[in-house]
Amino acid sequence: MHVLITGAAGFLGQRLTRALVVRGELSGQPLTHITLIDQVKPKVPTSSSLEASSHAIDITLPGAMDAVLDGRPDVIFHLAAVVSSDAEADLDLGLAVNFDATRTLLEGCRLRGLSTTRLIMASSVAVYGGDLPEVLDDLTALTPQSSYGTQKAMSELLINDYSRRGLVDGLALRLPTIVIRPGLPNAAASSFASGILREPLSGKDVVCPVSVDLELFVMSPRRVIEALIYGAEIPGHDLGSRRSLMLPGITVCVAEMLESLRQAGGDEAMARVQHKPDAGIEAIVASWPGRFNNQRANALGFKGDFDFREIIKDFLDERD
Template identity: 70%
Template sequence: MHIVITGGAGFLGQRLATRLLARGELRGEAIQRLTLVDQVEPPCPPSDTVDVAGRALDITEPGALDTVLDARPQVVYHLAAVVSSAAEADLDLGMEVNFDATRALLEGCRGRGLANTRLIMASSVAAYGGELPAVLDDMTALQPQNSYGTQKAMCELLINDYSRRGLVDGCVLRLPTIIVRPGRPNAAASSFASSILREPLNGEEAICPVATSLQLFVMSPAKVIEALIHGAEVPGEALAPFRAFMLPGITVSVAEMLDTLRQVAGDEALARVRHEPDPRIEAIVASWPARFETRRAEALGFAGDRSLHDIVMAFIEERSR
């Protein structure tokens, strides 16, 4: 089994690689090769049994993935992306990375006859928007209200069509907002959702740029990694007729997030959160829906978190290791 991860130097790519190596197998086969691709050479988790390689590649360059695809991987995790705020600020960059590179990846698979290669793309709740029902499902029309969501929605349609034609075996997982991410804030509009928990728990100040009434659909890093792995193992016929669906997150308000922070770390931690409204960020995040019916994902074996409290406690436990 040969697995490729684009965005392999990123938060999800590194966690996914480590988890795959710990498992040692995928789809009932032993993992023999793992190739991590990113714009900088990705760190390679150690392994005594798997050939792990990191490749520094600009996937927007023509033919950038040729050598990787020539090795005929059985599974490709397509995690590389320009995140929400950055894609909104720079349309050309977002299109090149989020859409053009995805199309090039699909064409690379098509040109090599990789019809049985499972291509798993991380999409986003940002693919939805506009006037929406109170609770969405997987067949709610996609009406993204920002460039990032639009680029992801276009990729979803392409992957579904290439799969329908038998050119690749695609699976698109729409990820909820991931909390609590370790590390530092990034350019994602939703970055504050981790910051207002992570920084106060680390004894640092954080800025909340949105109203506390704003709701988010969230999922823990551990459950996202489980979902990515499970996405490789669901039979292709079970994914048809449309191969994109929302993962089972939970709906929480910013107020509930701050209350959970107070419950687990006290008033002192809560006092480290400063409220500084940012209309640009709120406009992006408020366009994302927060309530989903996810029976399809659950029927396929995908599982979510039990509660926000569990998510926060998992971060605290991991931080202490």
């Protein structure tokens, strides 16, 4: 089985690559070839049984993905994206990466007859926004209040249509806010959600730019990777005509997250959090829903975190 990963040098891409190499198979078929692409050349995994190739590609350029699609991948994990704040600051860049490149990828599959290729796009909770019900489900209308969310929503509709036509076997997985991300902060509006925990637990000061009453719908990195892999294996007939779904996150407010920080790192860690409101970040993140009915994802077999303490424990165990 041949797997292609876009955005493979990123946080999720690196984790997904490692998980696939360790697993060694998808849907009972041995993983024989993995192709990794990103703006910078992704690190190639070490495996005695796996053929791996890595490419530095600007996916916004005409014909940029032709060569890798000529390899006829069986599964495509489309993780490449411009994150929320950057997409809001630069509309052209956001459209080029988040929407145009997705369309190019779908067209590339259509032109090569890759109708059975499972294409999984990492979408986002940001496809929702505006005047929303208290609890959302997968049938809630998409009314994004950011360019990033709009670009993801448009890509979802396109994946659904190409799948309806039998041109590809697509699935868009809406990711909750991922916490706790290791490493350095990025330009995503939700970056603070990891930073207010990661930095104090590492002995560093951090700024919390939002109200402590703000609710977030979150999921751990471990569960997101598990969901991406599971999404590659679930039969298309189980998905039916609706090729987008929200992954089963959990709802937590910022105050609860900070209390978890106190429990894990004590008052010393808590004292490293400074509260400095940022209206821009608050406006973007507050437009995302904080409560979601996970019934469809659960029925399909996707697994979420049990509670926020499990998320904290995952991060501390990995760090140690």
